Amino acid sequence: MRPLRWIGASVRRKTMAVVIATTVIALLVSAAAMLFYEVRTLRETHLAELRTQAEIIGRASGPALAFKDRKAAAQDLLMLRGRPDIELAALYALDGTLFASYARAGQSGIPPRAGAPGYRLEGDSVTLFHAVTDANEDLGTVFLRSSAGLRERMQDYVAILGSVLALSLAVAWLVSVWLQRAVTGPILNVAGAARQVFERRDFSVRAEKRTEDEIGMLADTLNRMLADLEREMTERREAEGAIRAADRRKDEFLATLAHELRNPLAPIRNALYIMQAARDNPAAVAEARAIIERQLAQMVRLVDDLLDVSRITTGKLNLRKEQVDARAVAQSAIEAVEPLARARGHALRVALPPTGVTLDADPTRLAQVFLNLLNNAIKFTDPGGRIDFEVEVAAGELVARVRDSGVGIAAEMREEIFEMFAQVDRSLERSTMGLGVGLSLARRLVELHGGTISVSSAGPGKGAEFVVRIPLAGERQPAARDDRAPFARASAARPHRILLADDNLDFASSFATLLRRMGNEVRVEHDGPAALAAAGEFRPEIAFLDIGLPKLNGFDLARRLRGLSATAGSKLVAVTGWGQPSDRQLASEAGFDDYMVKPVEIERIQAILRAA
Amino acid sequence: MPLCALGQALEHEVKAAYLFRFLSFVEWPQSTFLRPDSPIVIGVLGADDVLAELREIVPGRVVQGRPVAAVRLHEGASLAGVHVLFVGREAGAQLARLAPTRGVLVVSDSERGLDQGAVVNFVRAEGRVRFEVALDAAEQRELRISSRMLAVASSVRPGKL
Ligand SMILES: Nc1ncnc2c1ncn2[C@@H]1O[C@H](COP(=O)(O)OP(=O)(O)OP(=O)(O)O)[C@@H](O)[C@H]1O
Ligand SMILES: [Mg+2]
Numbered sequence: 048m049r050p051l052r053w054i055g056a057s058v059r060r061k062t063m064a065v066v067i068a069t070t071v072i073a074l075l076v077s078a079a080a081m082l083f084y085e086v087r088t089l090r091e092t093h094l095a096e097l098r099t100q101a102e103i104i105g106r107a108s109g110p111a112l113a114f115k116d117r118k119a120a121a122q123d124l125l126m127l128r129g130r131p132d133i134e135l136a137a138l139y140a141l142d143g144t145l146f147a148s149y150a151r152a153g154q155s156g157i158p159p160r161a162g163a164p165g166y167r168l169e170g171d172s173v174t175l176f177h178a179v180t181d182a183n184e185d186l187g188t189v190f191l192r193s194s195a196g197l198r199e200r201m202q203d204y205v206a207i208l209g210s211v212l213a214l215s216l217a218v219a220w221l222v223s224v225w226l227q228r229a230v231t232g233p234i235l236n237v238a239g240a241a242r243q244v245f246e247r248r249d250f251s252v253r254a255e256k257r258t259e260d261e262i263g264m265l266a267d268t269l270n271r272m273l274a275d276l277e278r279e280m281t282e283r284r285e286a287e288g289a290i291r292a293a294d295r296r297k298d299e300f301l302a303t304l305a306h307e308l309r310n311p312l313a314p315i316r317n318a319l320y321i322m323q324a325a326r327d328n329p330a331a332v333a334e335a336r337a338i339i340e341r342q343l344a345q346m347v348r349l350v351d352d353l354l355d356v357s358r359i360t361t362g363k364l365n366l367r368k369e370q371v372d373a374r375a376v377a378q379s380a381i382e383a384v385e386p387l388a389r390a391r392g393h394a395l396r397v398a399l400p401p402t403g404v405t406l407d408a409d410p411t412r413l414a415q416v417f418l419n420l421l422n423n424a425i426k427f428t429d430p431g432g433r434i435d436f437e438v439e440v441a442a443g444e445l446v447a448r449v450r451d452s453g454v455g456i457a458a459e460m461r462e463e464i465f466e467m468f469a470q471v472d473r474s475l476e477r478s479t480m481g482l483g484v485g486l487s488l489a490r491r492l493v494e495l496h497g498g499t500i501s502v503s504s505a506g507p508g509k510g511a512e513f514v515v516r517i518p519l520a521g522e523r524q525p526a527a528r529d530d531r532a533p534f535a536r537a538s539a540a541r542p543h544r545i546l547l548a549d550d551n552l553d554f555a556s557s558f559a560t561l562l563r564r565m566g567n568e569v570r571v572e573h574d575g576p577a578a579l580a581a582a583g584e585f586r587p588e589i590a591f592l593d594i595g596l597p598k599l600n601g602f603d604l605a606r607r608l609r610g611l612s613a614t615a616g617s618k619l620v621a622v623t624g625w626g627q628p629s630d631r632q633l634a635s636e637a638g639f640d641d642y643m644v645k646p647v648e649i650e651r652i653q654a655i656l657r658a659a
Numbered sequence: 660m661p662l663c664a665l666g667q668a669l670e671h672e673v674k675a676a677y678l679f680r681f682l683s684f685v686e687w688p689q690s691t692f693l694r695p696d697s698p699i700v701i702g703v704l705g706a707d708d709v710l711a712e713l714r715e716i717v718p719g720r721v722v723q724g725r726p727v728a729a730v731r732l733h734e735g736a737s738l739a740g741v742h743v744l745f746v747g748r749e750a751g752a753q754l755a756r757l758a759p760t761r762g763v764l765v766v767s768d769s770e771r772g773l774d775q776g777a778v779v780n781f782v783r784a785e786g787r788v789r790f791e792v793a794l795d796a797a798e799q800r801e802l803r804i805s806s807r808m809l810a811v812a813s814s815v816r817p818g819k820l
Contacts, residue, residue: 109807113680115673115787116811182683182722 058231066223070215078208082201089200093193094166094173100130101177101189108138108189109181112146120147134172135192141185154192161188171198233262237269250277293467296483300468303482307349310480311342318342345480347646352484354644356467359491365631366409366495373404373445377438380417384425392430398437406445406519412492413517416500419485420449420513426481427511428453443519444498450512456504464502465490493517542566543659546587548578548604549622550597554645558591561649565656575599579607586613589659591643594623594634602637609638618659622647673788674781675712678745678766681779682722684808687742688801691762692725699725702732702741705750706768738763746777759799766790773816778802784813794818 104123111119120138127133127149134154138146139161148157166175172194179186240254250273254266318335325331358364377399388395417436424434428451435450456464456471463469470483486500493500498517504510545567549555552573559569570585572578575596582590590608594601601621608614621639634642641655682699699722703710713729720727730741734753738744743764746754751769754777765777772780773793778800780791793816797804809815 107807110684110805110811113683114677114790114808114811116789119811184680184683184720184722 058234059227062226062231063220063223066219066226067216070219071212074208074212074215078204078211082204085200085204086197089197090168090173093196094175097133097166097173097175097191097193098177100127100133101175101191104136104138104191105177105179105186105189106181108147109179109186112138112140112179112186113181113184115140117147121149123147124149130193132193132196133191134194135190137190138179139188139190141187143188146187156192158190161190164188171196229258230262233257233266237262237266240266241269244273250280296466296468299470300482303468303470304349304353307480307482308346311346314338315342343646347648349482351644352482352488355488356482356484359467359488363630364491364495366412366492367631368407368409370405371408371410371413372402373406373438373440374399374402376408376410376413377417377436377447379410380414380421381436383414383418384421387422388425388434391425391428391432393425393428394433396433396435398435398439400438400440404440404445404519406517408496408517409492413496416489416492416515417447417449419489420447420515423485423513424449424451424453424511427451440519445515445517445519447515447517448512450510452510454511455507455509456502456511457507458504461502461504465500489515542568543588543656544568544570544585546570546572546578546582546585546590546592548572548575548590548596548601549593550574550595551593558647561652565653567656573597575601575604578604579611582608582614583611584613587617589618589620589655590614591620591622592639594621602633605634605637605639618655620655670788671706671708672712674706674745674768675709675716677781677788677790678709678713678743679716679720679722679727681743681764681766681808682727684805685743685764686803686805687764688762691742696725698728699723699742700740701727701729701743701745702736702738703729703745704732704734704747704753706745706747707731709745709747746772751775759796761801763800764802765796765800778804782813789813792816 104127107126108120108123110116111123124136124138124147127136131151134151135149135157137148137157140146143161145157145159150157162176164176164178166173172192174190174192177189177191179189236257237254240252243252244250253273254269256263256266256270315338318338321335322332325335355364377397381395381397385395421434421436428434433452435448437448437450439446460471464471465486467487468483469487470481490500493515496517498515500513500515503512503514542565545562547555547559547562547569548571549558550573555571555573559571562569570581570587572581575598578590578592578596579599592601592604596604599607605619605621608617608619618641619639620641620643621634621637622643622645631642643651643655678701682701687699701713701717703713710729710731717727717729732738732741732744734750738757738760741763743766744757745766746757746768748768751767751772754765754767754769754772754775757765757776759776764779766779766781767773767775767777768781769775770782773791773796776796778793778796780793782789782791790812791814792804792809792812794804794809795816795818798818
């Protein structure tokens with residue numbers, strides 16, 4: 048508002064100005080109206096009064112005029128002494144000559160001759176000539192001059208107006224002070240809160256709600272907005288914190304990963320050196336080979352875990368559920384860890400349910416869960432410790448407990464350790480190996496089975512207990528295709544015709560050698576079309592196909608083979624390497640019967656050959 | 660206007676004017692008028708100059724809703740129908756012989772006019788024409804004279820009432 052710019056930006060001054068301006072304007076307008084009206088009525092009543100006075104004098108001095116009695120006339124005029132406003136009075140005879148006169152002290156100016164009847168306003172006074180008649184007879188003229196008292200009245204009015212104005216301004220000032228408290232106070236309060244929020248970036252500040260009016264609503268709205276903002280900010284901060292923590296874990300993981308990947312390399316190199324140097328010492332060579340095998344197994348496990356991690360993060364971790372025997376799954380996990388437990392000098396006590404407790408689960412993955420827990424128990428318990436593995440059925444659930452007498456877990460870490468890459472001891476010099484993915488994998492897998500995993504520990508140094516609970520299958524079906532289970536009993540396999548398609552020459556030749564040593568007839572091809580051509584004449588019973596084959600990829604090759612009469616009923620096994628598409632779903636859609644990830648395990652191959 | 664030239668105005672003119680003015684201040688018994696518009700009659704005895712002056716004044720004038728007439732009366736004439744009787748200075752002797760007649764305002768112009776039965780009598784005071792009023796005589800004649808007129812009379816002889 049341009050005209051109000053001088054008032055400035057303060058609401059307080061604006062309300063003050065509004066109140067005072069309104070008061071002054073209202074007063075001035077009403078005063079002007081009153082003055083105008085007052086002057087008019089004053090003049091009119093004064094004139095009417097003066098006329099009446101003239102009439103009275105005329106009547107009274109009618110006889111005096113009629114009978115030329117100047118003395119009586121003068122006497123009549125003297126009665127005007129009671130009227131202080133009348134300054135001059137005179138009576139004129141019919142011919143207009145002065146007949147009698149009266150003048151208040153200090154006044155003069157009686158007209159020497161009668162004027163025409165009527166009044167004249169001269170400044171502050173009114174003069175009036177009025178005809179004197181009696182019984183229709185003109186007898187003469189009365190002259191009156193009166194001070195209308197307008198000036199004094201005006202002065203009185205101005206004085207009254209001035210004091211009223213002063214009083215009103217005082218009242219207006221008080222009203223504006225009150226208004227300020229009642230209206231601008233709350234506004235300033237809200238504005239102050241808003242400014243505080245902005246200046247201090249403190250979203251926990253709240254505006255005090257003092258009134259129930261629009262300003263109160265404003266305060267409420269502001270507060271609600273602030274509450275929303277505060278919540279969003281905390282959420283954002285928490286989310287940022289979580290992201291930072293995940294990021295930090297990833298960084299630590301990378302360091303750990305490099306460390307873990309490099310660890311096995313030195314023993315392998317040493318073993319190779321031994322094999323070369325001590326070629327003639329069969330014991331030394333066997334020892335060296337055992338070292339290489341162990342270290343390789345360790346690396347394979349690492350890479351497998353990494354693949355699982357990437358599957359988890361990309362949401363591609365899928366289960367192949369079937370009716371499995373709980374005891375068998377537990378048994379396979381125990382078999383895998385027994386050597387390690389023995390090597391560490393632990394006493395491994397096992398309590399398993401009888402065969403026949405089945406559940407709907409992916410046997411490989413379920414075994415992986417137990418394996419991870421058992422591995423941890425072995426790893427985080429000093430040599431000569433005690434490890435209990437109990438599996439039982441309770442309340443329709445399969446309950447598996449892995450208890451150890453190891454280092455234990457501090458309370459604040461009990462939830463954290465299930466996070467990806469989380470490890471209690473993060474120093475690279477630590478004695479235990481691992482990437483910190485075992486537990487998070489386990490939890491994810493258990494959850495995929497509709498179960499839960501939890502940990503309890505009496506504290507550092509007092510051991511830990513992990514409990515897995517998985518709901519049992521609703522209906523119990525006899526375990527079908529048990530022979531396909533990866534941990535099926537080993538037995539001698541009959542020889543097969545096998546087609547091997549892989550563009551990795553080293554892998555292909557070493558794999559072929561392995562298969563031939565097992566007594567099979569093997570044909571090797573290095574690209575898709577060649578493999579397809581070979582299949583027609585070779586009629587393989589089993590085909591191991593690399594997914595990433597040149598010219599015709601594994602999926603398409605499998606589809607074409609299924610179309611050939613020679614291979615329509617053959618067993619097709621997909622073999623994928625690191626970084627290749629590893630979707631079991633895609634593979635089975637393309638017509639594959641089975642699925643393997645490099646490096647292939649000998650047991651797995653044996654199982655497949657047995658099943659074919 | 661001869662009436663107003665006071666001072667210079669001749670005495671008979673003043674008296675004629677006064678006689679006319681009296682009409683406004685006097686109330687006659689109703690029965691002295693035959694009709695509502697019957698004139699007020701001023702009879703003049705022995706003052707032709709005043710009569711002449713009156714005849715100048717009265718035509719067309721209306722007092723108390725009635726026209727005014729001025730007539731000359733002779734000695735011994737009947738006063739019937741006369742409302743004001745002016746007895747001039749020369750006819751002053753007649754005054755004593757007049758019986759007080761009901762409804763006739765007798766105006767005299769002699770020093771002892773009131774004693775001789777007049778209601779109003781012209782006198783001279785400070786060189787000017789004034790008049791005196793006898794209320795008892797007025798009452799006798801059933802006339803009522805306005806107090807306003809009495810206020811300018813040089814003297815008033817009180818009535819019995
Ligand atoms: N039985 C246990 N006793 C004490 N601490 C344990 C136990 N199991 C796991 N932890 C702690 O939880 C952390 C996370 O375990 P997790 O299995 O996820 O990773 P890791 O064993 O370190 O590595 P990885 O399993 O990938 O080889 C471990 O590093 C360890 O600090
Ligand atoms: Mg682990």
